[in-house]
């Protein structure tokens with residue numbers, strides 16, 4: 329939690345906002361209860377969260393349970409609103425409320441829900457998750473990014489500038505949830521004599537420690553068929569900095585989907601945070617693809633030093649082998665990790681990245 333102290337006025341405002349929020353939530357729950365007792369809701373059925381908007385979620389019914397389907401959305405304007413991009417869904421989609429007592433739901437979650445009379449409905453319960461990628465929000469509260477995932481595809485590109493430390497943070501989070509990270513160097517059409525040496529070296533570094541590294545370009549079609557076959561029949565989530573081309577990849581891989589794509593800022597060459605919510609799409613050959621909002625930084629305050637170290641797979645077999653049990657892997661004699669570094673088993677970049685993450689753990 330934040331160490332920052334609020335002054336009395338700020339404290340008062342925070343409490344006021346929280347009270348207002350609580351009363352809105354209970355009003356909504358009352359409405360839901362009224363609908364329930366008036367018998368306006370359909371029977372309980374299973375569904376999947378395919379998008380999330382504040383206190384509402386889009387729930388897709390399991391295809392076998394619904395005969396009614398939406399009309400084709402061909403020719404409709406580009407939009408992030410799933411109502412306008414229905415080609416991605418198999419079942420019917422209802423914009424549902426969640427009861428306040430349900431844990432945070434996230435795209436990819438399987439739920440039990442009841443449909444309402446106006447294309448709405450309520451989520452009654454969340455079914456067990458296989459896994460979830462978690463990340464603290466700006467206030468340090470742990471929030472799921474997506475659930476029930478096979479691959480976390482970490483996208484990076486020649487621009488915006490690729491930060492290896494951010495990639496390592498995603499890898500640590502993925503390793504700690506048991507989800508396989510895959511690296512994807514996108515926008516290969518922008519590789520040139522200036523940026524290629526650094527980026528290809530990065531790619532090789534991850535390959536050398538056993539990660540899958542793919543390349544892609546939506547401009548000149550590089551690598552798309554290899555990417556497609558990786559994604560087939562799996563549930564994957566695209567993550568990474570804003571502007572690396574996650575939504576552009578979804579648009580290219582899934583004809584008929586027309587997600588909003590945003591130019592990089594002219595001045596900073598950074599992404600403009602175009603995508604604001606994680607959305608799930610079905611792949612034509614089976615499997616799902618989740619597009620997620622780009623991020624600036626990835627806090628790892630929710631995990632401890634040991635878990636960070638375990639998130640660096642090249643440290644395997646060396647952890648616990650240091651002379652001192654509480655070795656900080658800095659200057660101590662007999663440090664197995666430093667020996668690994670000197671022997672070339674650990675790259676200096678990854679070792680440095682590890683220390684940067686450890687140093688950041690007590691920033692909150």
Ligand SMILES: Nc1nc2c(ncn2[C@@H]2O[C@H](COP(=O)(O)OP(=O)(O)OP(=O)(O)O)[C@@H](O)[C@H]2O)c(=O)[nH]1
Nearest residue numbers: 546570571572573574575576589590601602603622
């Ligand atoms: N040259 C080149 N530009 C690309 C490629 N893919 C995407 N872009 C451009 O990169 C910019 C950002 O693309 P988006 O798809 O919006 O990126 P994003 O990762 O979804 O960004 P957020 O939603 O903000 O996280 C757009 O101007 C795209 O046209 C590519 O393969 N090559």
Ligand SMILES: [Mg+2]
Nearest residue numbers: 574575602603
């Ligand atoms: Mg996007």
Ligand SMILES: [Zn+2]
Nearest residue numbers: 650655657663
């Ligand atoms: Zn050590």
